[in-house]
Amino acid sequence: MKLVIVESPAKTHTIGAYLGNNYKVVSSKGHIRDLSTTGKYGLGVDVEANFEPNYIAIPGKKRDINALKKDIKESDFVYLATDPDREGEAISWHLYDALGIKDDSYERIVFNEITEGAVKEAFNHARKIDYSLVKSQETRRILDRIIGFRLSKLMQSKTGGKSAGRVQSVALKLIVDREREIDAFVPEEYWTVTAHFAEFDSSLEKYKTDKIELHNEEEVKKVLDSLDKDFKIESIEQKEKNRSGVMPFTTSTLQQACINKFNYNSSKVMSVAQKLYEGINLGSETVGLITYMRTDSTRLSPVFINDTFAYIKSNFGDNYVGAVKKGKKKENVQDAHEAIRPTSIHRTPESVKKYLSADEYKIYSIIYARALASLMKDARVLATTVILNNNDYKFKTTGQILIFDGFLRAYKEYSVSNDTILPEFSKYKGIVSTEDIETEQKFTKPVSRYTEATLIEEMESLGIGRPSTYATTMKTLKDRDYVVVEEKKFHPTEMGIETTDKLQEFFSNIINVEYTAEMENDLDKIAEDNIDNVKVLREFYDEFEPLVKTAFTEMEKKAPKLTGEACPECGNELVIRKGKYGEFTACSNYPTCKYIKAEKKEIITVCKCPKCDGEIIEKKTRRGKIFYGCNKYPKCDVALWDLPTGEKCPECDNLLVTKKDIVKCSACEYTK
Numbered sequence: 001m002k003l004v005i006v007e008s009p010a011k012t013h014t015i016g017a018y019l020g021n022n023y024k025v026v027s028s029k030g031h032i033r034d035l036s037t038t039g040k041y042g043l044g045v046d047v048e049a050n051f052e053p054n055y056i057a058i059p060g061k062k063r064d065i066n067a068l069k070k071d072i073k074e075s076d077f078v079y080l081a082t083d084p085d086r087e088g089e090a091i092s093w094h095l096y097d098a099l100g101i102k103d104d105s106y107e108r109i110v111f112n113e114i115t116e117g118a119v120k121e122a123f124n125h126a127r128k129i130d131y132s133l134v135k136s137q138e139t140r141r142i143l144d145r146i147i148g149f150r151l152s153k154l155m156q157s158k159t160g161g162k163s164a165g166r167v168q169s170v171a172l173k174l175i176v177d178r179e180r181e182i183d184a185f186v187p188e189e190y191w192t193v194t195a196h197f198a199e200f201d202s203s204l205e206k207y208k209t210d211k212i213e214l215h216n217e218e219e220v221k222k223v224l225d226s227l228d229k230d231f232k233i234e235s236i237e238q239k240e241k242n243r244s245g246v247m248p249f250t251t252s253t254l255q256q257a258c259i260n261k262f263n264y265n266s267s268k269v270m271s272v273a274q275k276l277y278e279g280i281n282l283g284s285e286t287v288g289l290i291t292y293m294r295t296d297s298t299r300l301s302p303v304f305i306n307d308t309f310a311y312i313k314s315n316f317g318d319n320y321v322g323a324v325k326k327g328k329k330k331e332n333v334q335d336a337h338e339a340i341r342p343t344s345i346h347r348t349p350e351s352v353k354k355y356l357s358a359d360e361y362k363i364y365s366i367i368y369a370r371a372l373a374s375l376m377k378d379a380r381v382l383a384t385t386v387i388l389n390n391n392d393y394k395f396k397t398t399g400q401i402l403i404f405d406g407f408l409r410a411y412k413e414y415s416v417s418n419d420t421i422l423p424e425f426s427k428y429k430g431i432v433s434t435e436d437i438e439t440e441q442k443f444t445k446p447v448s449r450y451t452e453a454t455l456i457e458e459m460e461s462l463g464i465g466r467p468s469t470y471a472t473t474m475k476t477l478k479d480r481d482y483v484v485v486e487e488k489k490f491h492p493t494e495m496g497i498e499t500t501d502k503l504q505e506f507f508s509n510i511i512n513v514e515y516t517a518e519m520e521n522d523l524d525k526i527a528e529d530n531i532d533n534v535k536v537l538r539e540f541y542d543e544f545e546p547l548v549k550t551a552f553t554e555m556e557k558k559a560p561k562l563t564g565e566a567c568p569e570c571g572n573e574l575v576i577r578k579g580k581y582g583e584f585t586a587c588s589n590y591p592t593c594k595y596i597k598a599e600k601k602e603i604i605t606v607c608k609c610p611k612c613d614g615e616i617i618e619k620k621t622r623r624g625k626i627f628y629g630c631n632k633y634p635k636c637d638v639a640l641w642d643l644p645t646g647e648k649c650p651e652c653d654n655l656l657v658t659k660k661d662i663v664k665c666s667a668c669e670y671t672k
Helices: 009-019 062-073 086-098 116-125 131-158 168-184 217-226 251-262 266-278 302-315 349-355 358-374 408-414 452-462 470-479 494-507 513-527 533-554
Strands: 002-006 023-027 033-035 055-057 077-080 106-108 189-196 201-207 230-243 379-390 393-404 431-433 436-443 483-486 489-492 561-566 573-579 582-587 605-608 615-620 626-630 643-648 655-659 662-665
Touching: 002 009, 002 062, 009 023, 009 116, 009 266, 023 062, 033 131, 055 086, 077 086, 086 106, 086 131, 131 494, 131 513, 131 533, 168 452, 168 470, 168 489, 168 494, 168 513, 189 217, 217 436, 230 393, 251 266, 251 358, 251 452, 251 470, 266 358, 266 470, 302 358, 349 358, 358 408, 452 470, 470 483, 489 494, 494 533, 513 533, 605 643
Parallel strands: 002 023, 002 077, 077 106
Antiparallel strands: 033 055, 189 201, 189 436, 201 393, 230 379, 230 431, 379 393, 483 489, 561 573, 573 582, 605 615, 615 626, 643 655, 655 662
């Protein structure tokens, strides 16, 4: 028997069905090892010994590791089939190393889509582990560990901040810098003049040949006094133009489109896309509907291109068949595998809709439409510009008429356009009469705050982070209370601003866009075996560590909040401090006085306990997560993560709970 090890349990059934009885497909359930927290500063890395990492089994993974070792003993050959990126390559190496797989009894296979053809074809291109990719991932992990551990401890001891990181702190700096730009902005008054006609509007642009700017009401009144009711059509310019089509999705453009179109966050987009990639049960088969969703490439496979051209010709006609578009060449693009696309152009969204959730259908539909549209011809429009003259004041109207819909035939629902359709001006015989002339006072506006979509776009353009990190960075900024989201826009909190300022005071040459982007370049070079990873780590550490030591010595510690209460034991003032599990009130004379004020906890009763005469109350774990348990604990061990309704299950007599607006049993599969 041959053993195939994949990352996700969701893939095992799908791939197992493709390969048959001679193969056993099992899952590692992601990473099995990580850096320990031993050694100097708890880094799990021996800095003096060329940054030698100390890996240990991830807590809770020993049972999985033992099960995999047993599977290997019972197998003739092992195929490591983890994801087709650096992280996947690293997981394969950890499996190889931790499970004691022999070099002559394994091969590494990769596939960009989970379809029968792609999976079977992968075995024809089996290879050994690419150690350059592994070293690149390992270097990233060590860098993130050093920066994260050292700076997070610094922030926790000196400020109210909870953490800092190589990418997250630079992303936070972008948000804080934008906020300060907005705060410093001084709005300027300006006025617009718009003539409204029966079928269109026209805006004042020039006086004679000079562009006109109106700064106050007096200037506007002077213009209005000079205008008549009738406007002369001075010129009509019409030009046929192409409206360029779209490129297939990368990770960042998919996230941006779904955030803007569906109001999802990036984490949700990636979670749903992961399910579409890993496989959907379509009744007669289980198949991955999209290719791998972590990519920065817009490249498409020749097979998909040819199939799609044939599909376009058959369904829309020869005149809709486009060409393969070449995107602008960007720096920092790994191009490890294809763009995100459907695994089959013949598997239309409507044909699989009944097998998908609402979210899955939306995301599959936009991926499908985008890939299809990318291989269709550009749309063509008749762009029209009309200049109207009223006593030498020139008003301008623009619009366009769609001549050929091209790629919009497939992508119109998702395309953003503010096209204005104009009337046929020949009927006016050179003169149009206004129904109303409207003036409006306006003020210049500062640049907009970042949304999740625009921050991801900015990070990608600056070369900060990679496809796998965008969603995690967004989540961390929110979870650490460094930002709040209001009307979809990021606002830095006081803590976020303070953390950024402290980091810039001591680490401005490292926590910045240029340094972070250059580090990404170095990681790419390591992956290509063009630079030594130890050299990269040593140069970074020798610059970084002295700055950390200086900061620990010289950074001013944030004073705790005063409560105005006196300590009952020594008379000094009580203050609010931050501890491992949140805020607490204690004496300001610590450590001489170690008084800590006992907090009165409000007991929230939810319902009666189903097992005893006690009550189910709201509780918190040591880390602050809410759960629901019996107040007679430890005599009664009833504990639930989801909110109990107080009703009992009609099938098993356990409590019903509410989860995501669904009422279900806490023990059996009953759903109300």
